[in-house]
Amino acid sequence: QPAKSKLDDVLSRGRLVLGTGSTNAPWHFKGADGKLQGFDIDMGRVIAKALFGDPEKIEFVTQSSDARIPNITTGKVDITCQFMTVTGERAQQVAFTIPYYREGVGLMLKANGSYADYAALKAAGSSVTISVLQNVYAESMVHAALPQAKVDQYESVDLIYQALESGRADAAATDQSSIAWFMTQNPGRYKDAGYGWNPQSYSCAVARGDQDWLNFVNTALHEAMTGVEFDFYAASFKKWFGVDLAPPQIGIPVEFK
Amino acid sequence: MELGPFLNELWIVRYILLEGLWRTVSISLLAIVAGSLLGVLVGLALTYGALPLRWLMRGYTDFIRGTPVLVLVLASYYMLSTIGLQLNPFEAGVLALAVFCSSHVGEMLRGALQAIPRGQTEAAKVIGLTFHQAFIYVLAPQAIRHVLPTWVNTAAEMVKASTLLSIIGVGELLLTTQEIISRTFMSLPFYFFAGALYFVVNYGIERFGKYVERRTTIPS
Amino acid sequence: MTKLLEIRDLHKRYGATEVLKGVDCDMAKGDVVCVIGSSGSGKTTMLRCINMLEEFQGGTIRINDEEIGYETVGGMRRRKREREIARQRLLTGMAFQQFNLFPHLTALDNVTLGLIKVKKLSRAEARTIAERWLERVGLLARKDHYPGQLSGGQQQRVAIARAIAMNPLLMLFDEVTSALDPELVNEVLQVIKDLARDGMSMLIVTHEMRFAYEVANRVIFMNQGRIGEEGDPREMFVTPKTERLAEFLKTSTFR
Amino acid sequence: MTKLLEIRDLHKRYGATEVLKGVDCDMAKGDVVCVIGSSGSGKTTMLRCINMLEEFQGGTIRINDEEIGYETVGGMRRRKREREIARQRLLTGMAFQQFNLFPHLTALDNVTLGLIKVKKLSRAEARTIAERWLERVGLLARKDHYPGQLSGGQQQRVAIARAIAMNPLLMLFDEVTSALDPELVNEVLQVIKDLARDGMSMLIVTHEMRFAYEVANRVIFMNQGRIGEEGDPREMFVTPKTERLAEFLKTSTFR
Amino acid sequence: MGYTLNFDAVWRSFDRLLAGLGLSLMLAIVAIAIGCVIGLVVAFALRSPSGLLRRPAGLYVTVIRNTPILVLVLFTYFALPQLGVRLDKINSFIATLAIYSGAYLAEVFRAGLIAVPPGLREAGLAIGLTEMQIRTSITLPVMLRNVLPALSSTFISLFKDTSLAAAIAVPELTFEARKINVETFRVVETWIVASCLYVATCTVLAALMRRIERRLAILR
């Protein structure tokens, strides 16, 4: 008899245990009411709706970014949706779903700061300091765009911005989506340097070795991006990234393109 | 740093912050109480245990005290689950802090017990008290007075260490603050406000310790 | 007449050094025996063996014909169980050089602790007994003082009351005045003299020659772990038989 | 002949309680004066005033005709400057009941510290002097021991050597034997006797009546902050003039 | 639960962990050294009869000890520049930790000072030493021997506090460990290795202190 799938567990439990963070807008953060919201959260809702027909049947497990993979491998969560960049190394430890967002890195400057744009930053060479989220590859990532810049790595997104604000850094480098969100929250104070690089895909992740469960989640996400739940996906996209998505082409499956 | 928007936000999140504060206080209290009780056993074993037990406990305290609390927290959350003990983050975190606390209390108690003149134990024996009675009525009351000042330090350290539970997602004061910051991006004012709340908690512990100390000084 | 205390061939070693090298000693009920001797001769050690505060390697100690601390089972000498030893310790009471009062308890509570926890008396009974003894040592008025609030002499008197309140058959005193300021010595010695008058059996290690002379009906002179000489103080102090005692008495006359 | 020490109408209060109520005392060079009296009568306090370890509120103390501790400027009595007082303290040497040796220094270093830091001698000179004095008190062989490794009597002898090595005009001893085990008392008293024989001027608070009798050429009996009686010990101890002294001597004979 | 340890990713970055440890040690040594000086001065001030010295010293200790060090770190790094004091991140952290350890050490030293018998000062006066000479030649050395055992655990705590430097992007051991975590997610493995480094360092530190303790012990 085949091993029981996580899918059966979740269904019989009646709610989805979703691992995510609580400190990174617009992906996952708490509103003024203390409730979790953001694009990652909406992806969880998509899956819950596919499971139970009710997007609210989710138990959130908030976790720091260090805890994303351990919580999956030790079975503390059914799935993690937490702006997780897909890499080969990570894929050896967990199974990634299909991507639900494609991201690039951007640079944010102070609106009235001494550097006008990317070209000015690049020209200033080693006299600029860039604040960035902690990461082994953060340095090479920044140097790909600004070969001589100094790099300061911080633990959380708010500290990157704080470094820029207090003059500890001349520009903040992070996901374009985060920059966009931050600028809409603080209109007029910051500007985008107008350069993006370092593409990456964001996926949810589940434990390895449970093809059934992975298939299910993939299906749910796929249909949100191309099928019956597209409206929900598009509304969420608009809400968190401020972009209107064109509806998927009728008649021809996307895979056909 | 404009004060107006900050106060406005502060008002909006007042209950959320209070909840974080409460969680911090309850984590710390539970860890201190459980850790102290466990620590008494550790201290007894360290002082009076048979040699193998004493070595074991020496290893335990040295290892636990040298390990970053963060690691204890992670170990108690993840490692215990691999051996089948499923604790939720709150329980796992409190357990880790209590274990940490116990190693400190154990050491302190050993120092205090060893500082009591041997004559006290002998005088207790001479009037026929058993070891158990001598400990409760003669040694412990004297050791407590000795331990109190350092115990207060440890209690304050537990409050400090409770922040590390945010790693495994326990919404204590620091994580709550960070969540608010990630929405409002008002890093410094909220960090300082949290700092002030921590100060109040620690200061309360300090005053409480001083109070108990005063109440229990041996008149002379 | 059965003996109150009977020590036979007592041997005690610390590691390799032998501190008691075969001590014999007998006491009858009502005896007041003073033990004198130079520092390190083993006086304290002997007292501590009687009270089982030290283990000893050879010989026997009997109180009222009951063997203290050890028993012989199947030819093997072995230590009695802790509970049994705790009971036997109550046959004797002990007062120390350093008083060893419990600093966190009042004078009264120092005395009642053993009565309540060991003798299982009610709080009221214990209190009555304790107050009687504190009165005897002249400290009833200070019963609610903590040791730190009492002078050395007063502390020592409380310590004696604490020991005697347990109603021992034999009181052991180990240089109870030598940590005291000279003025306070007399008040403690007076208490002991009064007890002697009441017929309490006592074994007293002391450096106060004049006191030993006055109170003891027998004196034991310890010398290098053995009993060097013993007898009536009136004879011993005047015409010592051994060279060692004569010498010891000479250096002691300063005080 | 100029006086070595001259105390006139010394008054000392702690808060509201007057501890010294007008003490007068004279000493010539070479005098050995013993101060006796019951506990709390002010003996220690007097010594500490002479060494300016306590402030005092009235009267004058002069050593070699130099006023100690205070000066009168424009009719106002005021304390001298710290540096001046430190210099004056060198006129006297003091040995304490509790020895107060510096626990982190060897016997030798205890003695040389003052010689090097205060007298500004070279290390070699200081060493020579210190070794001479340690030899005098019979401790040259122990010069590299730490206080914790010495017996009480040995510690006290080092403390005396430390004080005398500073070459004071007058040595003050405050019950230097009363924290010692009885056996060790003699070795310290012997050192003091030797110093007396050498003509050292000394003011000695003691409870050892026999010692006072033997060594002092004058005895002062302190009573409740005043001098109750003074004179030659041979007369005073045999035929006390005051009731109080007679009583005090009676209680002291026990030892 | 099928979690297999795999240390490859950690070994690949092991040199970074070592470099982080080196930096941690540097931060700790410099900061604690400065902290010792601050602590000494403050401890003597706390024992001073003059309220003018005692009260500010007491305030300093109370405020610093009860405020979470994270807040102090963020304050010196982010807020002080806005008041015109600008230190680079390493210096800013060293300054914070020094001030923080100063407050802790002041309390440790104060306890040590209390345990110096007052008779020693009087003996010093009696042989003509000045107050300052007594302080340096007698009180200080005796006090240091008193506090050595407590000092060892304070040093260990302070060493572990260097991990807070991660918050302001100082690449010390914790910083490097978390960086490796975020990329490779070998969290358990990374923390095992990192905490071994911490424990090893603390053990060496403790052994070193015990050695000094033995060397300096006032022989008895």
Ligand SMILES: Nc1ncnc2c1ncn2[C@@H]1O[C@H](COP(=O)(O)OP(=O)(O)OP(=O)(O)O)[C@@H](O)[C@H]1O
């Ligand atoms: N715990 C111990 N370990 C090793 N030797 C000890 C111990 N206790 C006592 N001794 C030694 O045993 C001998 C006898 O000591 P004891 O205390 O019985 O002498 P004492 O006659 O009471 O002397 P004192 O008059 O100084 O009190 C001494 O030489 C002492 O050094």
Ligand SMILES: Nc1ncnc2c1ncn2[C@@H]1O[C@H](COP(=O)(O)OP(=O)(O)OP(=O)(O)O)[C@@H](O)[C@H]1O
């Ligand atoms: N620091 C102090 N504050 C208040 N009173 C004090 C202080 N020091 C001493 N006294 C009081 O001063 C009086 C004289 O004390 P002093 O020590 O000079 O007596 P003494 O004759 O040396 O006694 P003893 O023989 O016990 O040493 C005592 O009543 C004592 O209680």
Ligand SMILES: [Mg+2]
């Ligand atoms: Mg003895």
Ligand SMILES: [Mg+2]
């Ligand atoms: Mg005195």
